Amino acid sequence: MTEQHSSALAGRERIRPDRPEWAAGDIPPHRRPLPLITRDALTVPTARPTHDRLAALNEQRHVGTWSPEVAELRERGAAIRRETLPDLEKYLRQLTGNVERNGGVVHRAATPADARAAIERIARENGVRLVVKSKSMATEEIHLNSHLTAHGIEVVETDLGEYIVQLADERPSHIVGPALHKSRQDVADLFGQLAGDVVSGEPDDLAAFARTRLRADFKAAGMGISGVNFAAADTGTLAIVTNEGNADMVTSQPRIHVAVMTVEKVIPRFADLGVLVPLLCDAATKQRVSVYQTLVNGPRREGETDGPEQLHLVILDNGRTKALGTPQEEVLACIRCGNCQIACPVYRTVGGGHPYSAVYGGPIGAVLGPLLGERPNQDSDLPFLSSLCGACFDACPVKIPIPDLLVNLRAEHERARPDARTARAGWRAWSLVWRTETGFRVTLAAARLAGRLLPERLLARLPGPGRGWAGGRTLPPLREAGAFRRWFRRREETRDRKENRARDRRQA
Amino acid sequence: MTEADTSARPRPARVALFTSCMGDLAAGGPARATVEVLEAMGCTVELPRGQTCCGQPALNSGYPAEAGALLDRWLRIFAPYDAVVTPAGSCAAFLHHHLGRLREPTPGQRALIQRTYEFSQFVVAYGAGLRLRLRGSVTYHDSCHMARTLGERRAPRELLARIEELKVREMAGCDTCCGFGGTFAAKFPDVSVAMADTKLGTAAASGADWLVSADPGCLLHLSGRARKAGPPVHTRHLAEIVRDALVPAEVPAGPGAATEVPA
Numbered sequence: 001m002t003e004q005h006s007s008a009l010a011g012r013e014r015i016r017p018d019r020p021e022w023a024a025g026d027i028p029p030h031r032r033p034l035p036l037i038t039r040d041a042l043t044v045p046t047a048r049p050t051h052d053r054l055a056a057l058n059e060q061r062h063v064g065t066w067s068p069e070v071a072e073l074r075e076r077g078a079a080i081r082r083e084t085l086p087d088l089e090k091y092l093r094q095l096t097g098n099v100e101r102n103g104g105v106v107h108r109a110a111t112p113a114d115a116r117a118a119i120e121r122i123a124r125e126n127g128v129r130l131v132v133k134s135k136s137m138a139t140e141e142i143h144l145n146s147h148l149t150a151h152g153i154e155v156v157e158t159d160l161g162e163y164i165v166q167l168a169d170e171r172p173s174h175i176v177g178p179a180l181h182k183s184r185q186d187v188a189d190l191f192g193q194l195a196g197d198v199v200s201g202e203p204d205d206l207a208a209f210a211r212t213r214l215r216a217d218f219k220a221a222g223m224g225i226s227g228v229n230f231a232a233a234d235t236g237t238l239a240i241v242t243n244e245g246n247a248d249m250v251t252s253q254p255r256i257h258v259a260v261m262t263v264e265k266v267i268p269r270f271a272d273l274g275v276l277v278p279l280l281c282d283a284a285t286k287q288r289v290s291v292y293q294t295l296v297n298g299p300r301r302e303g304e305t306d307g308p309e310q311l312h313l314v315i316l317d318n319g320r321t322k323a324l325g326t327p328q329e330e331v332l333a334c335i336r337c338g339n340c341q342i343a344c345p346v347y348r349t350v351g352g353g354h355p356y357s358a359v360y361g362g363p364i365g366a367v368l369g370p371l372l373g374e375r376p377n378q379d380s381d382l383p384f385l386s387s388l389c390g391a392c393f394d395a396c397p398v399k400i401p402i403p404d405l406l407v408n409l410r411a412e413h414e415r416a417r418p419d420a421r422t423a424r425a426g427w428r429a430w431s432l433v434w435r436t437e438t439g440f441r442v443t444l445a446a447a448r449l450a451g452r453l454l455p456e457r458l459l460a461r462l463p464g465p466g467r468g469w470a471g472g473r474t475l476p477p478l479r480e481a482g483a484f485r486r487w488f489r490r491r492e493e494t495r496d497r498k499e500n501r502a503r504d505r506r507q508a
Numbered sequence: 509m510t511e512a513d514t515s516a517r518p519r520p521a522r523v524a525l526f527t528s529c530m531g532d533l534a535a536g537g538p539a540r541a542t543v544e545v546l547e548a549m550g551c552t553v554e555l556p557r558g559q560t561c562c563g564q565p566a567l568n569s570g571y572p573a574e575a576g577a578l579l580d581r582w583l584r585i586f587a588p589y590d591a592v593v594t595p596a597g598s599c600a601a602f603l604h605h606h607l608g609r610l611r612e613p614t615p616g617q618r619a620l621i622q623r624t625y626e627f628s629q630f631v632v633a634y635g636a637g638l639r640l641r642l643r644g645s646v647t648y649h650d651s652c653h654m655a656r657t658l659g660e661r662r663a664p665r666e667l668l669a670r671i672e673e674l675k676v677r678e679m680a681g682c683d684t685c686c687g688f689g690g691t692f693a694a695k696f697p698d699v700s701v702a703m704a705d706t707k708l709g710t711a712a713a714s715g716a717d718w719l720v721s722a723d724p725g726c727l728l729h730l731s732g733r734a735r736k737a738g739p740p741v742h743t744r745h746l747a748e749i750v751r752d753a754l755v756p757a758e759v760p761a762g763p764g765a766a767t768e769v770p771a
Contacts, residue, residue, distance in 0.1 A: 039698040051706070059681065345685045349702050385696065387689025387703070388568060389652035403657075404609065407568060414570030427566055431574035434529075435581055440560040447533055468694035472701035473732030476534035484527060484536030488543065488555050 006130055007216040008156045008163065011194045017169040019044075022354045024171045025146045029375055031357050034385050038355045047351030050173075050181045054348040061286045063343045064394035070282045077279040078399040080272050081333035084233075084264070088324060088332075091233040091266045092315060098236025102298030104311035111374070112142035115316045119144060119225070119258055122312055123153055126256055128222035132214075134240065134247040135159040136227030137175060137336060138260045138316055140359050141372060144225070155225075156217045158246040160210050167194055173352035173361065175338035176284045181352040214246070224250035224308065226294075228261035229280065229335070231313075232270040237297050238313065239273055241280065241290040248294050257308040259296065262316045264332035276335065283337035283397035319371045328405055331367045333398045340364050340402060343395035346386055356382060363392035367405045370413075377416055383409035444482035451478025519634040520590035520623070523551045526582075528596035528724065529561035535724035538595040538745035542627050545750050546593060549635045558585045564602040567610070569691050576610045579603075583617050592624040595747050597654030597722040600626040605657045626654060627747050628663040628722055638670075642753035645675035646744075647716035649707065649730075650683035651723035664722050664746055671753045679714035681707075688729035704733040712739040722746040 017023065021037075031037070041047055057063075066074055084091045096106045109115035115138075123131070131153055133139065145155045145166070157166040161178035165171065167190055172178030179187065188201035191209050199209055226247050230239040238259050240247040251257050267276065281287045300307030323329045341347050341362030353361020358369040358379050366386055369379040383406040392402040414420050433439035450459065459478070460470030469475065523546055531539040546553045562582050563575035582603070586592045594600050603621055607613050613621070625633070648664055655661050661683070668676050687693065687703025694700075708730060711719040719741050721727050731743040 035696050035698070038696060042698055042702050055681065055684075055706075345687070345703055345706075346696075346699060349687075349699055349706065384692070385699075387652070387685045387687060387692045387700070389685035389689065390656035391652070391683075391685070394656060407570075407572075410568070410570035411572050412570075423569075424571075427569065427571040427574045431566060431571075431577050434560040435577055437558045437560075440532075444532055465691065465694035468697040469732070471697045472736060473704075473729065474735045476728045476732065478534060480536055481533050484531060484539045485555070487536070487540060 006154045006156045006220075008158075008210075008213040009154065009167075010213075011196055012167065014196055015167055015169075015190065015193045019168075019170060019354070022170040022173075024140070024165075024169065025143050027357050029378070034355075034357070034381055037357055038350050038385065041350045041355035044351055046181055046183070046186070047349075049183060050351040051348045053183075054180065054342055054352070058342050058348070061342070063339060064391055066282075070279065073275050073279045073282070074397055074399065076275045077335075077397060078333065080267060080275060081335065081398045082330070083268055084266055085324060085329050085332060088263060088266070088321065091268060092263060094233040095231050095236060095266050096315075098233065099231075099238075099298075099311075099313050100236075102236045102311075103301070104236070104298055104313055107312060107314045109314055109316045110318075112316070112318055115142045115260065115314050115318075116144060116147045118312075118314055119260070120148065120151055120153075122256065122258060122310075123148065123223055124151075126222065126310075128256065129153060130217065130221045131155045131223045131225055132158050132217050132221040132250050132254065133162070133224070134226040134242065134250040135162055135178075136225065136260050137172075137360065138227055138262050139225060140172065141262070141318055142260075142316065144260075156214070156221070158214050158218070158244075158250060159242070160207065160244060163210055163214070164190060167191075171354060171359070173354050174341055175336050175360065175362075175364075177338065181354070218249045218253045221254045223256040223258060224252075224254040225258045225260065226250050226296075228259050228265050228313075230267045230273060230276055231261055231265050232273065233266050233268055235270040235297070237270055237273075237295050239277065240294040240296070241277060241292065242294065243285070243287075243291045245292045248292055251294055251296055252306050252308070255308055256310045256312070257296070257299070258312045258314060260314045260316065262318065263320050264334070279397050280335050280337050283335075283339040283395070319373070323371055327408055328367070328371065330400050331364070331371065331405060333400055334364055334368070335398055336364075337397055338362075339395040339397065340392035343391040344386075345389060345391065356385065358382060363402045363406070364400075367400075367402055367409065370409055377413075380409070380413040380416065383407075383413065441482075444485070447478045447481035451481060519549070519551065521552065522554060522588075522590045523630075524554050524556050524586055524589035524592045526559060526562075526586065526592050526594035526596075526599065526624070527555070528594055528599045529565075530724045530728070531595060534728060535595075535745070538724050538727075538747045541745065541747035541751035542593065542595045545627075545631060545635070545638075545747060545754065548754050549631070549638060551634075554589065556585050556589075562599050562602055563610075564599060564606075565690055567602075567606060572610060575606075579607065579610055583607075583620060586624070587616070587620055590623065591630065592620070593627060593630045594624070595627045595722070595745060596724055597626045597651045597658065597660070598725055600624060600629075601653035601657035626658060626660060626663070626722060628667045629660060631750065632663040632666050638750075639672075639755040640670055640750060640753040641672040641674075641755050642749065643673045644718065645677055645716040646718045646720045646749060647677050647679045647711050647714040648682060648746075649679075649686060649711065649719055649721040649726060651721055651726045652683070652685050654722055655683050664720075667746065667750060668720070671750070674749075674753065675716075677714040677716045679710045679716075681710055684710075686726045686730055688723075688725045690725065693729055700729070701733060704730055705738055708734055708739045708741045711741050718742050718744045718749065720744050720746050720749055
């Protein structure tokens with residue numbers, strides 16, 4: 001064994017994960033219904049502080065509004081991100097050709113299993129025992145870490161937030177800020193458990209702690225795995241933005257670099273980075289540009305002093321191309337800034353992304369999740385976990401109409417789910433009854449009668465939407481159903497009588 | 509953005525009130541106040557008997573065919589009128605945004621939607637002659653669909669600002685969702701209620717006497733929560749505030765007796 005064990009993870013066995021339901025890895029096929037998961041999420045002690053932090057961030061950043069300069073970038077960025085969709089395969093072929101010309105190897109993976117197998121094979125063939133990773137949601141999608149670990153390969157997350165959630169054995173709760181649900185003290189406690197010692201909660205101390213421990217692993221690792229923010233088809237360049245510089249280390253220090261991207265990350269031109277990188281940085285962190293931009297143009301060449309010996313690019317589909325040519329394809333314009341998550345009051349209220357019980361939480365997750373499911377109808381209920389308030393659309397740097405896409409997916413869910421027969425019959429009946437004046441009047445009369453005769457306590461227990469409503473709210477005053485129409489009619493009658501009397505007087 | 513630019517047009521003569529199903533079922537007060545304000549402006553308000561619902565609840569629950577059937581009916585019922593006014597901001601937004609998504613509208617149907625107004629839009633456009641005065645303070649809650657889908661944040665504030673002696677105290681996160689969300693309120697009651705508590709908390713912190721909104725849905729949800737267990741916040745529909753603010757001399761002598769107010 002040429003490589004040593006990870007120093008960043010040393011002492012990990014001392015950590016007691018306290019949220020097993022947030023663990024990374026495959027979500028069980030028959031998870032509990034989302035209303036129950038989210039109800040419980042509200043009682044988690046970190047939920048309220050997380051809400052308050054995110055709400056403050058949302059206000060400070062004026063999420064949903066754009067400066068004139070960025071508004072212009074937004075228009076151009078939205079157009080660039082849709083340019084590839086009509087012929088995505090053409091751009092992927094062009095990208096593949098150019099990455100190969102640059103000396104890289106391209107692996108196309110239709111499914112998570114394909115991607116996992118490809119990466120594991122590269123590791124095995126090269127005798128890799130330790131992997132350092134920079135941030136990648138695509139590798140979350142394929143549950144890469146647990147797969148490699150099961151095959152005896154140690155994996156270390158080097159993005160600070162990802163490192164934190166890896167130690168806590170949790171999924172990232174936000175696309176850009178994986179540990180947004182943890183306070184400074186939570187992180188200090190976690191690091192303290194790892195070190196078996198007290199760790200100060202000062203941000204500089206926490207960063208120094210992680211930095212010291214990660215440094216050795218960058219040197220020791222045989223393979224670096226990174227995500228890809230954008231892949232330029234015309235040059236084969238892989239662009240990665242970070243604020244910690246860890247992607248520079250991951251892509252340059254180990255012998256092998258494996259970059260993992262999903263199909264929609266391809267962009268037409270290298271020059272488009274001039275629009276998309278500042279747009280992404282504004283939306284993600286309100287920076288003009290990130291501290292580091294890593295541009296990968298192939299493995300180490302003759303005469304170069306650093307860089308990997310091998311570059312592999314794994315291009316993952318995982319259900320995405322199914323959306324092409326449908327109204328849902330716009331979700332593939334996403335640049336993973338996480339702004340819609342910050343903007344979403346539901347996401348904030350449930351304390352971040354975990355209760356969505358999918359790889360991606362929040363509005364974009366609710367649109368993307370149903371597309372990625374490998375099992376029939378998996379995550380197709382996610383689109384209901386939204387009040388359709390539309391803040392996500394305002395916050396989207398590439399103008400994805402998330403609320404409309406959610407509404408479309410709700411219809412798909414209701415068409416496909418086997419247990420919707422009662423709901424379908426109910427809505428059909430509702431629509432038939434309210435298509436007639438008489439039917440509507442009967443509804444009003446029935447509601448009024450129920451409101452008059454039945455005590456609220458009983459009404460609140462009847463099956464139907466009233467029960468959900470009445471748990472935390474008083475019921476609307478049903479006895480007043482139809483009151484407005486009666487009031488209006490009485491006024492009309494009074495007026496008619498007056499007019500008739502006046503006319504009679506004139507005639508008399 | 510569908511803000512109505514009506515500055516140059518004369519006031520529509522035949523105005524239909526779109527009560528909204530919620531107005532008929534449980535929120536008659538805002539509908540009544542709307543009628544009273546419109547009449548004070550000199551409009552003749554008609555209530556098309558056959559109206560029921562625009563279809564929004566079905567669409568958002570995943571039943572576009574059922575929603576479309578009610579939308580078709582809505583378009584037929586309201587076609588004859590010069591203008592349609594509704595106290596339900598969300599329904600106005602639904603009609604503006606989803607007509608083109610559910611149907612391929614005719615030019616006539618497009619024109620009908622163009623003359624369909626949320627209450628404050630209509631009053632700001634045609635009610636310049638109203639004199640309004642009310643002592644107290646309010647904080648305005650932007651309903652999501654009205655603010656974002658209809659793009660109307662200005663008209664309700666302009667209207668409130670015109671009320672003499674009324675103080676408007678903006679709350680933090682005034683356009684943050686209150687958690688109603690139609691069937692969301694019943695499907696995810698716990699999350700919905702937690703969001704209401706956040707909203708009621710910020711409204712209470714504003715120190716205003718009333719939380720005002722232009723959407724009966726948000727108001728039923730918020731007042732229901734406040735009465736049950738939430739912070740003691742009083743809610744009121746914008747139309748009710750404006751009706752209460754009508755300076756008596758300008759309330760018409762009898763029902764429907766139009767007082768001529770210079771437009």
